Amino acid sequence: MEEIHGRFDLIISKKNEVYLNVETDKGIARELSDFFTFEVPGAKFMPQYRSRMWDGKIRLFSMQTGEIYFGLLSYIEEFAKRNEIEIEYKEGVKMEIQSNPMLYENLFKELDQELEELIYRFVTTSLMQYFMRLEMIGVFFLVLLLRANH
Numbered sequence: 001m002e003e004i005h006g007r008f009d010l011i012i013s014k015k016n017e018v019y020l021n022v023e024t025d026k027g028i029a030r031e032l033s034d035f036f037t038f039e040v041p042g043a044k045f046m047p048q049y050r051s052r053m054w055d056g057k058i059r060l061f062s063m064q065t066g067e068i069y070f071g072l073l074s075y076i077e078e079f080a081k082r083n084e085i086e087i088e089y090k091e092g093v094k095m096e097i098q099s100n101p102m103l104y105e106n107l108f109k110e111l112d113q114e115l116e117e118l119i120y121r122f123v124t125t126s127l128m129q130y131f132m133r134l135e136m137i138g139v140f141f142l143v144l145l146l147r148a149n150h
Contacts, residue, residue, distance in 0.1 A: 010080060012073070013090035019067045020093065022076070028085065029063045035079050036060035036068065 011023040022032065036059065043049045043056030061068040068076065073093070080087050 009085040010076070010087045011090060012076065012087060012093055014070070014093050015067065018070060020070050020073065020076075022061070022066045022068055024066075026063075028083075029061075029066070031083065032061050032068075032076070032079065033059055033063050036072065036075070 009024060009028055013021045013023075015021045022029075024032070037057050039057050040046075043054070046054070046056070048054040049056045060072060077087065079085070
């Protein structure tokens with residue numbers, strides 16, 4: 001691997017609370033982009049894909065800006081480890097995680113629980129509304145039948 005800025009292949013700095021900046025050479029940037037790219041299920045049925053305005057893929061790493069979501073840091077580290085790439089951390093990137101290592105793990109657990117509860121509430125509410133409508137339709141037809149027989 002070619003080293004940039006001395007002895008490191010990747011230099012990671014914190015841009016803000018959402019994004020990290022990754023400095024690297026074009027070859028590693030392309031590999032990173034491929035690693036953090038996935039196809040959207042059902043994209044081929046979307047108008048943007050059909051009109052060839054979009055290739056149906058989502059790229060989480062921008063080669064142009066070097067930006068990637070802060071929450072993907074552990075995946076960047078996994079990528080670097082697999083490819084024997086050295087990382088240099090700048091501007092307190094690792095310090096923030098080390099100061100509160102359970103923050104991100106707990107955050108994702110809480111989000112999963114909240115999402116599960118929202119889905120459960122939506123499904124149960126929708127089912128209750130569906131059955132109430134069926135009941136109302138049944139009552140309506142019962143009233144119609146009773147009126148027709150009188």
